[in-house]
Amino acid sequence: MPISLPAYFSARSAKEAITACWEIASAEGVVDVDASDLKFVDPFGMALLAATFYKVNQHGGTVRVHCLNAQLSGYLRRMDLFQGVELVDCAPMQGQRQDRADALVEVTRLEQRRDVDTAAFRLTRALVGRMPAANRDLPSDGMSGYSEEDRLVEPIQYAFNELLENALTHARRVGYGNACVWVACQYYPTSDTVRLGVVDNGCGFLATLRGHPALRQETDLAAILAALQPRVSCNRDFGLLADSVNQGVGLTTTQRIATSAGGRLYIASGDAIHSSASYSHLADGVRWQGVAIALECKRKRLPEVRLRDLLPPLEPQPGVRLRFQ
Amino acid sequence: MVGSRMAAAPVREELEITLAQAGAEVVLDFSGISATQSFVDELIGVLVLRHGPDILSRIVFKGCSDDVRAIIEFVVADRCDQYIKSNTH
Numbered sequence: 001m002p003i004s005l006p007a008y009f010s011a012r013s014a015k016e017a018i019t020a021c022w023e024i025a026s027a028e029g030v031v032d033v034d035a036s037d038l039k040f041v042d043p044f045g046m047a048l049l050a051a052t053f054y055k056v057n058q059h060g061g062t063v064r065v066h067c068l069n070a071q072l073s074g075y076l077r078r079m080d081l082f083q084g085v086e087l088v089d090c091a092p093m094q095g096q097r098q099d100r101a102d103a104l105v106e107v108t109r110l111e112q113r114r115d116v117d118t119a120a121f122r123l124t125r126a127l128v129g130r131m132p133a134a135n136r137d138l139p140s141d142g143m144s145g146y147s148e149e150d151r152l153v154e155p156i157q158y159a160f161n162e163l164l165e166n167a168l169t170h171a172r173r174v175g176y177g178n179a180c181v182w183v184a185c186q187y188y189p190t191s192d193t194v195r196l197g198v199v200d201n202g203c204g205f206l207a208t209l210r211g212h213p214a215l216r217q218e219t220d221l222a223a224i225l226a227a228l229q230p231r232v233s234c235n236r237d238f239g240l241l242a243d244s245v246n247q248g249v250g251l252t253t254t255q256r257i258a259t260s261a262g263g264r265l266y267i268a269s270g271d272a273i274h275s276s277a278s279y280s281h282l283a284d285g286v287r288w289q290g291v292a293i294a295l296e297c298k299r300k301r302l303p304e305v306r307l308r309d310l311l312p313p314l315e316p317q318p319g320v321r322l323r324f325q
Numbered sequence: 326m327v328g329s330r331m332a333a334a335p336v337r338e339e340l341e342i343t344l345a346q347a348g349a350e351v352v353l354d355f356s357g358i359s360a361t362q363s364f365v366d367e368l369i370g371v372l373v374l375r376h377g378p379d380i381l382s383r384i385v386f387k388g389c390s391d392d393v394r395a396i397i398e399f400v401v402a403d404r405c406d407q408y409i410k411s412n413t414h
Contacts, residue, residue, distance in 0.1 A: 116329040154326065154359055154392075161328025161361045169330075231403065247366050247403060308395030311362070316398060317405040320378045324394060325352075325387040 002032035002066060009038060009045030011195070011266040011294030014273045015280055017045050021052040022286045029061055035090075036067035043184035044197030044266065044294035046081055050107045050182045051199050051290070057084045064088050079184065080106035107184045113168045120160035123185050127194055127299075128152050151303035155257045156194065158307060162250035163198040163293055171202020171290060179203070179290065187299060193263075194299050199292040205269040220270025220287075221279060227251055228267075228274075230312035249312060254295065256310040263297030326359045333367035340372065344383055356388030365396050370404040377412075378405045 003023045006016040024031055041049070056063050065082070068090040076082065110119055128149065160183075167181035179202030187194050205223035209215045214226040226232050233248030255265040255276070264276040269291045271282045282288075327333070343349050353368075372380055378401075386397060 113329060113331045117327065117332055120328055121326070150359075157326050158328070158359075158361055161326065162363060165329055165361075165363050247362065247370065247400070249362050249399075249403075253362060307392040311395060311399045314399055314402040314406070316402045317378065317409070320381060320401065320405050322381060322398065322401060323385045324389060325385055 002034040003027065004034045004036075005038045007037050007039045009049065010040060010042035011044040011197070011275075011296065012042075014044070014266055014268055014292075014294070015282060017048055018268055018273070018282060018288050018292070019286050021048050021288070022282075024052050024063065025055050027056075027061070028059075031056055031061055031063045033063060033065045034067060035065050035072070036069075038068065038072060041072065041076060041081075042197070042294070043186050043195050044199070044292065046076070046079055046107050046184040047182040047197035047199035048288075048292060050081055050083075050109065050184075051180075051201050053081075053083070053085050054109070054180070054182075055201060062086060065090065078106070107182055110164060110168065110181050110183065113165070116161060116164045116168065119183065120157050120164060123160050123183060123196070124153055124157040127156055127185050127187050127196070129187060148303065151305075152299070155261065155302050155305040155307065156196075159254045159257050159295060160196070160198075162254050163295075166250050167198055167200040167202070167291065170208050171200040174203040174207040176201075176203040176207075176290075192299050194261075194295075194297050194302075196295050197293070198295075200290040202290045204288075204290055219272070221272035221274065221281065224267050224269055224272055224274045224279075228255060252312065253307070253310050257305055257307075258295050258297050260305045260310065261297035261299075261301040263295065266294040266296075268292040326361065327364045328361040330363050330367035333364045337368050337372060340368070340384075341375075344376075344380060350383045350385065352385045352387050354387045355390070355393050358388075358393070359390060360393055360396065362396050362400060365393075365400045366404070369397060370400045373401065373404040373408055377408055 003020060005020050006013060009017045024033060053063050064086040066088045068087065073090045108119060164181060164183065171179040171181065179200055181198060181200040183196070183198050185196035204220065205227050206220050209223050209226050210218065212226065212232065214229055214232045216222050228251060230252045231248045258265045259276060266273065266275045268288045271287045273280050273282065340351055343351050381401065389397065
């Protein structure tokens with residue numbers, strides 16, 4: 001019996017998307033997937049599918065996708081979604097692959113922390129592309145040194161850096177040392193919307209925050225809510241883990257980037273899905289092993305984002321004087 | 326933009342070697358650079374956790390944008406608070 005993909009495989013349909021991924025990952029051997037109803041896949045959905053297909057392959061299974069329509073088939077092939085996947089009764093790819101590095105970026109799997117900066121830069125460049133309003137001939141601001149394009153680039157690259165850094169650090173705790181992160185992004189000109197997906201197959205929020213004072217209940221939803229609080233991290237104390245320490249601010253700031261730019265952050269981990277508008281639980285037994293994050297925002301509002309205004313408020317320490325030139 | 330902790334760690338190690346010399350001061354030049362809170366925390370925050378807030382008196386931050394300055398101030402305030410609480414009996 002093939003597993004049917006829902007019509008919309010996206011952050012806004014995260015429950016249906018994760019449920020389908022769970023069914024695919026739970027199957028053994030040859031996994032037949034019916035894509036005849038599939039109409040739309042966003043970067044979050046792509047990253048989920050890529051991670052799921054990878055898991056099946058790692059366990060020696062094979063995924064066969066059936067009846068994908070021609071338009072989606074070409075698009076998803078260009079996004080490199082089908083590595084290790086057989087396509088059955090799907091329309092062939094038309095024409096040559098074109099360099100669309102300024103509009104979309106293929107689903108990318110990262111394994112090494114040293115690749116974070118490069119990946120964040122590349123992904124951001126793809127998103128920003130050639131925006132009509134970003135006039136590269138305008139001189140930089142005399143006070144700040146920022147150009148119009150800098151204002152567009154910075155919040156997105158900041159969010160990518162923080163999300164990828166988090167994924168390749170926290171995801172690998174508690175026995176998940178080989179966890180990877182998948183990332184995809186795209187700009188949708190009709191709605192002027194930027195969407196990105198960052199999905200890992202690691203231990204998830206609950207495992208990293210178990211025992212933390214900010215965790216009110218031993219549930220995945222409580223863990224997501226705790227992780228969104230400023231200065232909550234499993235390893236704020238240097239020496240707890242000799243190789244890394246975190247302040248617990250990256251996810252908070254990324255959420256604020258999204259909302260400041262007219263958007264929102266979706267977070268799924270375990271059996272819980274949270275966005276700034278709502279939260280929900282997956283059906284009994286269904287879960288995402290790891291953390292899956294989607295960020296949506298309006299590209300025209302990105303220049304309004306001021307990172308300094310998004311940091312949690314803190315009083316400076318008396319007696320500590322910093323020297324700036 | 327410099328974002329990853331891995332990028333900051335070797336810079337901090339070099340910083341620590343220099344500051345280990347008595348009386349040495351260091352100028353960190355952020356001209357034309359934007360940085361994430363993670364990078365600044367790995368560079369400066371970890372320094373504070375290891376050596377205490379006094380180490381900051383030997384560092385000059387040069388050419389910081391408003392955003393980078395705000396991030397440095399935030400990281401310092403947070404890690405100084407943490408250091409003091411963990412070293413107060």
